[in-house]
Amino acid sequence: MSADVILENITVKFDDFTAVKNADITIKGGEFFSFLGPSGCGKTTLLRVISGFQDPSEGRVFISGKDMSGIGPNKRPTALIFQNLALFPLMTVWENIAFSLEVKGVGKTDRRKKADELLELVALPGQGDKMVNELSGGQRQRVAVARALAAEPEVMLLDEPLSALDLKLRQHMRTELREIQQRAGITFIYITHDQGEALTMSDRVAVMREGIIEQVGEGTNIYDNPSTAFVASFVGENNAFHGTVSNVMSAKVIVSTGIGELEACLPQGIELNIGDKAIVFARPEAMSFVKQKNLKKNVIKTKVVHQEFEGHFWHLILKGTDDLKIKMSQINDGAKQVYEEGTELNVLIDHKLAIALPFGPLAAE
Amino acid sequence: MILWMQKFFGRNGLVLSLYMLLVSFIWIVVMFVLPQLFMFDFSFRFNWTQIDPSKIGGPEDVYTLQHYKFLLLGSPNNPDPFNIVDVTVFVRTILAAVCVTLFDLILCYPVAYYLAHIAKGGVTRLMMLSLVVPFWINELLRAFAFRILFGEEGTINNILLYLGILNQPVDFVRENIALYSGLGYAYILLMIFPIYNAVESLDRNQIEAARDLGSPWWRIHWRVVIPFAKPGIISGCTMVFMLSAGALALPQIIGGPSSLWFTQIIYQWFNTGSNWPRGSAYAVSLLVVCVIFVLLIMKIFKVKFGEIGR
Numbered sequence: 001m002s003a004d005v006i007l008e009n010i011t012v013k014f015d016d017f018t019a020v021k022n023a024d025i026t027i028k029g030g031e032f033f034s035f036l037g038p039s040g041c042g043k044t045t046l047l048r049v050i051s052g053f054q055d056p057s058e059g060r061v062f063i064s065g066k067d068m069s070g071i072g073p074n075k076r077p078t079a080l081i082f083q084n085l086a087l088f089p090l091m092t093v094w095e096n097i098a099f100s101l102e103v104k105g106v107g108k109t110d111r112r113k114k115a116d117e118l119l120e121l122v123a124l125p126g127q128g129d130k131m132v133n134e135l136s137g138g139q140r141q142r143v144a145v146a147r148a149l150a151a152e153p154e155v156m157l158l159d160e161p162l163s164a165l166d167l168k169l170r171q172h173m174r175t176e177l178r179e180i181q182q183r184a185g186i187t188f189i190y191i192t193h194d195q196g197e198a199l200t201m202s203d204r205v206a207v208m209r210e211g212i213i214e215q216v217g218e219g220t221n222i223y224d225n226p227s228t229a230f231v232a233s234f235v236g237e238n239n240a241f242h243g244t245v246s247n248v249m250s251a252k253v254i255v256s257t258g259i260g261e262l263e264a265c266l267p268q269g270i271e272l273n274i275g276d277k278a279i280v281f282a283r284p285e286a287m288s289f290v291k292q293k294n295l296k297k298n299v300i301k302t303k304v305v306h307q308e309f310e311g312h313f314w315h316l317i318l319k320g321t322d323d324l325k326i327k328m329s330q331i332n333d334g335a336k337q338v339y340e341e342g343t344e345l346n347v348l349i350d351h352k353l354a355i356a357l358p359f360g361p362l363a364a365e
Numbered sequence: 366m367i368l369w370m371q372k373f374f375g376r377n378g379l380v381l382s383l384y385m386l387l388v389s390f391i392w393i394v395v396m397f398v399l400p401q402l403f404m405f406d407f408s409f410r411f412n413w414t415q416i417d418p419s420k421i422g423g424p425e426d427v428y429t430l431q432h433y434k435f436l437l438l439g440s441p442n443n444p445d446p447f448n449i450v451d452v453t454v455f456v457r458t459i460l461a462a463v464c465v466t467l468f469d470l471i472l473c474y475p476v477a478y479y480l481a482h483i484a485k486g487g488v489t490r491l492m493m494l495s496l497v498v499p500f501w502i503n504e505l506l507r508a509f510a511f512r513i514l515f516g517e518e519g520t521i522n523n524i525l526l527y528l529g530i531l532n533q534p535v536d537f538v539r540e541n542i543a544l545y546s547g548l549g550y551a552y553i554l555l556m557i558f559p560i561y562n563a564v565e566s567l568d569r570n571q572i573e574a575a576r577d578l579g580s581p582w583w584r585i586h587w588r589v590v591i592p593f594a595k596p597g598i599i600s601g602c603t604m605v606f607m608l609s610a611g612a613l614a615l616p617q618i619i620g621g622p623s624s625l626w627f628t629q630i631i632y633q634w635f636n637t638g639s640n641w642p643r644g645s646a647y648a649v650s651l652l653v654v655c656v657i658f659v660l661l662i663m664k665i666f667k668v669k670f671g672e673i674g675r
Contacts, residue, residue: 053573073577080577086570090592099588100578151578 002030002186003064003077003154005050010059012045012211019045021211023059027189027204032181034190034198037208038234038363043191044159046208050189051080051157063155079153081161085144087132093143094119094128100151118146122180138169145180155187162197174200195235199223207231209361225267229360232281239287239326240362241280245272253356255280258322259300264354277359284315284329286353290346298351302326304343318345408432408646415639432646451630451647458627459654461541462610465548469556469605470598472549477560478590482569496554508547508618515543515619543619544626548609555608556601563597564590596672603659603673610655627651 010023020042027033035043048054050061052073061068063077073080079100087096095102097118098111106114112128119125122142132140141161148156158177162170178201181188192198198205199219206216207230215227226232233240243257251266255278264280272278290299302318305325309315311332316339318326328347330337339345374382409428413420420426436455439448480492502510514520515537522534537543567590575585591598616626631651634644663670 051577053577073573074579074581078577080574082570082574084568084570086568086574088571088575088589091588099575099580102588103579103581103584147578 004029004062005155005187005189006062006065007046007050008060008062010046010049010056010061012042012049012054013057018211020049020056023213025206025213025216027187029064029187030185032178032188032190032201032203034192034202034205035208036192036195036198036205036235038193040210041208042211043193043208047080047157047159047189047191050155051078052076077154078157079148079151079155080157081144081148081159083159083161083163085140085161087140087143087147089132091132092128093124093130093132093135096132096143097128097146097150099147114150115146118150121149121183122146123176137165138173141165141173142176145177149180149184153186155189156181156184158188158190160192160194162192163194170197177201199235207234209234209363226281226355226357227267227270229279229281229357229362232279232355232357234363237284237327237329238281239284239328241282242359243278243280245274245276245278245356248272248274252351253278255356258324259320261297262300262349262354263298263351264356265352267355267357270357272356272358278356279359279362280349280354280356282349282354284327286350287326287328287347288330288350290348298349298354300326300347300349302345302347304339304341304345306341307339318347404645405649407642408649410642412640412642414641432643433650435643436647436650451627454625454630455627455651455654457624458610458651459658461545461626462548462606465545465552465609466556466602466606468545468549469552470602473553473556473601474560474598477557478564478586480557481561481565482567482572496557500554504551504614505618507551508615511543511547511550511619512538515546538619539621539623541621541624544616544621547615547619548612551612551615552605552608555604559597559601559604560594561597563594563600567593595666596668599663599666599668600673602662606659607655610651 005027007023007025007027010020011018012020023046035046037043045054049056050063052068052071052075068076088099091099094112094115097115098106101111101114115128116125119128122145124139124142124146127135127139132143135143144161162173162177165173174197177188190198190201199222202219204217205219205222207214207222209230215222215231217225222231222235226235229240232238241255241257241259241262243255243262245253246256246261247254248266253264253266253272255262255264257280262280262282264282266272300320302320304316305319306317307314308317309332313329314332314337316328316330318328320326326347377385409430409432410426411420411429411431413426435448436451437447439445439451476492480489484492512519516522517534517536517538519537521537522531525531526534535542537546571589571593572585575589576582580588611628612626613628613632616629620626620629627647628651631644631647634640634647638644663673
C-alpha cells in the first residue's frame with residue numbers, strides 16, 4: 001500500500017531561473033513527510049515533479065523503486081490535493097469522490113458504495129448528494145481528502161491544503177489529517193510554509209530555501225538543532241546575534257557580538273574557528289531575568305520597548321546595547337507583570353539553549 | 366420599480382442615467398421590438414399595396430392567415446398536398462444551418478481550448494490577430510473570393526488535380542460545399558469567443574486534478590471542461606445557427622444554382638415579388654422556428670437563458 005519515494009538529484013530550471021537545486025531525498029513508505037519553506041522556495045515545484053506535472057531538468061523520481069521518468073500524472077500511484085482543492089463544482093459530492101473510480105470503469109452502484117464509505121471515513125456521512133458549493137470550507141477539505149483516497153494512491157501529495165481555513169479548523173484538520181494518514185497507512189508528502197503544521201503532523205521535515213534543501217530531520221531536531229542560520233531563523237522564533245568567534249572549546253564557542261561576549265553550544269557537525277563570522281541564536285523562551293548583571297556569563301543589559309500579551313505567553317520586546325531588538329517570552333503565570341517602556345532589565349541567555357552557527361542568510365521577517 | 370429608479374439615478378447621476386435609459390430604449394424598443402412588431406403585423410395583412418391601394422385602412426383591410434397558409438400549402442390551385450418547394454427549402458435551410466453550426470463547434474472548441482489553456486503570451490496574441498484580421502475583409506469581397514477558390518477552375522480544384530487526388534474537377538459551388546464552407550468560415554469568431562470566454566474561466570487545477578485522478582484527456586473534456594463551458598458552447602451555437610439560417614449574401618453569391626436558401630425566397634417576395642406581407646410571413650416563420658429550435662436545445666442541455674449572457 002505505502003510506497004517509498006526517492007528523489008535522486010532533482011533539479012528544475014525555468015529558463016534561467018533554478019526552482020529546485022539537487023534535491024536528493026529518500027522518503028520512507030508510510031511516512032508523513034513535510035517540505036517546509038517560504039513562498040517561492042521551490043517546494044510546490046518539487047511536489048509537481050513527484051506528481052508528474054513537472055518534468056525535472058535533471059534527476060529522477062522513484063516511487064516504490066520504479067523510475068517515474070516519462071510516466072504522466074494520470075499513471076502515477078500518487079494523488080494530489082490542491083491548495084484550492086480543485087473540487088469539480090458541477091458534480092455532486094459523491095461524484096467528485098468517485099471520479100477516479102469512474103475513470104477505472106467501476107459501475108455506478110459500486111462507485112456510490114465506495115463514495116459513501118469514504119464519506120463515512122472523513123466524517124461526512126450522508127452528504128453525498130449535495131453539491132460542493134453547499135459545503136463549508138472544512139467539509140470541502142474532507143471531500144478533497146476522500147476524493148484523493150478513492151484513487152487508492154500509494155503516495156498522497158498535499159499542497160498547503162489547510163491554508164484557506166481559519167485557525168481553529170486548521171488546528172483540528174491537522175490532527176484529522178494525521179489520523180487519516182495513519183489509518184490509511186500511506187505515504188503523505190505535505191507542502192507548507194506554516195512551521196506549526198509541519199512540526200505537529202510530520203514524522204520528518206525538510207526545510208527549503210531558494211530551491212535548496214537546507215536540512216532534513218525530525219521536527220524536534222530541526223527546532224532544537226538547526227544546521228543553518230536560515231533554518232534557525234525560519235523554524236520557530238529566534239533572536240540572532242551577529243558576531244565573530246573569539247574562542248572555541250569542545251562543543252562550545254564564545255562569540256563577541258554587539259551586546260557583548262556570548263557563550264553558545266555548537267550543534268553536531270558544525271565547525272567554527274576563531275575569527276569566523278558567526279550568529280548566536282537564542283529563542284525567546286531561552287531567556288530569563290537576573291537581578292545583578294555581573295554575576296554570570298551571558299547576561300545582557302536591555303531596555304523594554306514594548307510588551308505583548310498572547311494568552312499562554314507574555315512577549316517582551318527589548319532593546320540591547322546595540323539598539324537591536326530582542327524578543328523574550330515568559331509563560332503567563334497569572335502574575336500580570338507589567339513593564340514600562342524604558343525599564344532597564346538584565347537578561348540571561350541560557351548558554352545550554354543558545355547555539356552558534358556560521359554566518360548565513362536569515363529568513364525574511 | 367420607482368425605488369429601483371431612485372437608486373439607479375442616485376448611483377449614476379442624472380446625465381449618465383438618462384443616457385443609459387435612452388440608449389437602452391432605442392436599442393431594445395425602437396430598433397428591435399417595434400420593427401419586428403410591424404413585420405409581425407404585416408404578415409397577417411393582404412397585399413393591398415399591390416392589389417388596390419385605396420382599400421388600405423378600409424373595411425376590407427382585415428387580418429388574414431393566407432400568407433402562412435401559402436407557405437405551407439402553396440397557391441389554391443397547387444396540385445401537391447403541400448408547398449413542396451418552399452417547405453423543402455425551409456427544412457433544408459434549417460438542417461444546413463445545424464450542420465454548419467456543428468461543423469463550427471467541432472472546429473472551434475479545440476482552438477478555443479488551446480487559446481485559453483495551452484497557448485502562452487505571444488502565441489495567444491498572434492492567434493487572436495490571425496483570427497480577427499481576416500474579418501476586416503468585406504463580406505462580399507470574401508464571398509466572391511470564395512467563388513474563385515472553390516470554382517471549377519479554382520485553386521482547390523487545381524491543387525487536387527495536380528496532386529492526382531481528383532481526375533476531374535468538382536463543381537464545389539453546385540455541390541454547395543462552397544456555401545457551407547463559406548458560412549462555417551464566416552461565423553467562426555462567433556463560435557470561438559464565447560467558448561474561449563467560458564473555458565478560460567475554468568480553474569486549471571480542475572484539469573490537473575482530473576488528470577491526477579487518472580483521467581485520460583477525452584474524459585477530462587467530457588466530464589470537466591465541456592460541462593463547465595456549456596453556456597459558452599450553447600451561446601456560440603445559438604449565434605452561428607441563427608446567423609447561418611438567416612444568411613443572405615453568401616447563399617446568393619456562392620450557393621449552388623439549383624438549391625435556394627430560405628432567406629432568398631423571403632428576399633424574392635419582398636423584392637421582385639413586391640409582396641411585403643408574404644415576405645414578412647415567411648420571415649416570421651423562419652424566426653419563430655429558429656427560436657423554438659434554440660429554446661429546445663437549451664432545454665435539452667439544461668442551459669438557462671441568463672447563463673448565455675455571461
